[in-house]
Amino acid sequence: MERIIENKTIQNFAEWLKSEEKSKNTLEKYMRDVRAFASYQYGKNVTKEAVIAYKQSLLDNGYAVRSVNSILASLNSLFSFLGWHDCRVKSMKLQHRAFCPEEKELTKAEYERLCRAAQHTHNERLNLILQTICGTGIRVSELQFITAEAVRRGESIVSCKNKTRTVFIVKKLQKKLLRYMKDRNIVSGCVFVTKTGKPVGRTNIWREMKSLCSSANVNPSKVFPHNLRHLFARVFYGIEKDIAKLADILGHTSVNTTRIYIITTGAEHRRKMENMRLII
Numbered sequence: 001m002e003r004i005i006e007n008k009t010i011q012n013f014a015e016w017l018k019s020e021e022k023s024k025n026t027l028e029k030y031m032r033d034v035r036a037f038a039s040y041q042y043g044k045n046v047t048k049e050a051v052i053a054y055k056q057s058l059l060d061n062g063y064a065v066r067s068v069n070s071i072l073a074s075l076n077s078l079f080s081f082l083g084w085h086d087c088r089v090k091s092m093k094l095q096h097r098a099f100c101p102e103e104k105e106l107t108k109a110e111y112e113r114l115c116r117a118a119q120h121t122h123n124e125r126l127n128l129i130l131q132t133i134c135g136t137g138i139r140v141s142e143l144q145f146i147t148a149e150a151v152r153r154g155e156s157i158v159s160c161k162n163k164t165r166t167v168f169i170v171k172k173l174q175k176k177l178l179r180y181m182k183d184r185n186i187v188s189g190c191v192f193v194t195k196t197g198k199p200v201g202r203t204n205i206w207r208e209m210k211s212l213c214s215s216a217n218v219n220p221s222k223v224f225p226h227n228l229r230h231l232f233a234r235v236f237y238g239i240e241k242d243i244a245k246l247a248d249i250l251g252h253t254s255v256n257t258t259r260i261y262i263i264t265t266g267a268e269h270r271r272k273m274e275n276m277r278l279i280i
Helices: 007-019 024-041 048-060 065-082 108-120 124-136 140-145 148-153 171-183 202-210 225-240 243-250 255-262 266-275
Strands: 155-160 163-168
Touching: 007 024, 007 065, 024 048, 024 065, 048 065, 108 124, 108 225, 124 140, 124 171, 124 202, 124 225, 140 155, 140 202, 148 155, 148 171, 163 243, 202 225, 225 243, 225 255, 243 255
Parallel strands: none
Antiparallel strands: 155 163
8 A cells, every 4th residue: 555645644644733732833843844754755655764765865964863853753743643653763862962062052141141232222022031031941932921910920820732830930020021011001911912912923033132143242043032941941950950840940841851951061061070180
């Protein structure tokens, strides 16, 4: 029996993902990966050998191992849905990194410069978005749960990836948000909205953050919303040294995911080795 991925197949898979209550971002990501593989196949029969060849082609085209494994997870989910279990392939083994490249880690000083740059350009909304993400550790997609009601309570109930958690809004941030709400007459609903009243999207935030790089003197490769969440994780772990508690705060199911957030830079790693003073 031929196994061809047609448009109807992809549509059915999308409907199944929705019934499984996958998040919008997860759904879009799976669809993107599946469509790319379907295009690669050009209507040819799907076999395990074809999937293995696709995996190799991704590597040959410069995809990182982590990215390849993420794509394979999408495809394996499709194959399980279709009952094509023999087409599933193993993910690639990934060695845990001891430290992250310094050019990719946003420092606290750089974060502060970004906030000041937003303030100097009179973009108070962006300034507070930066501080809200970095001060709570939420995902950019979870900003919609920072509502006027949540700000007044000092905590937000966040639902993401079929999990619900409480996110605390510290008093200093709460005061800033209350002042922002008062100035803009926001009495209910999402605090950070567009001119049309819709929650500010990831793309808008990303673009506005990038516009600050020059005046803030920060490498653009470091500037994206998720790096603020990483900074929160590193600062929290530096104080508490409790990875399980941090995983709960970030909404991670596994502490292995949390470990990715708290790895230090090579410079810090080297400094710690120097301080060991083991060379006589």
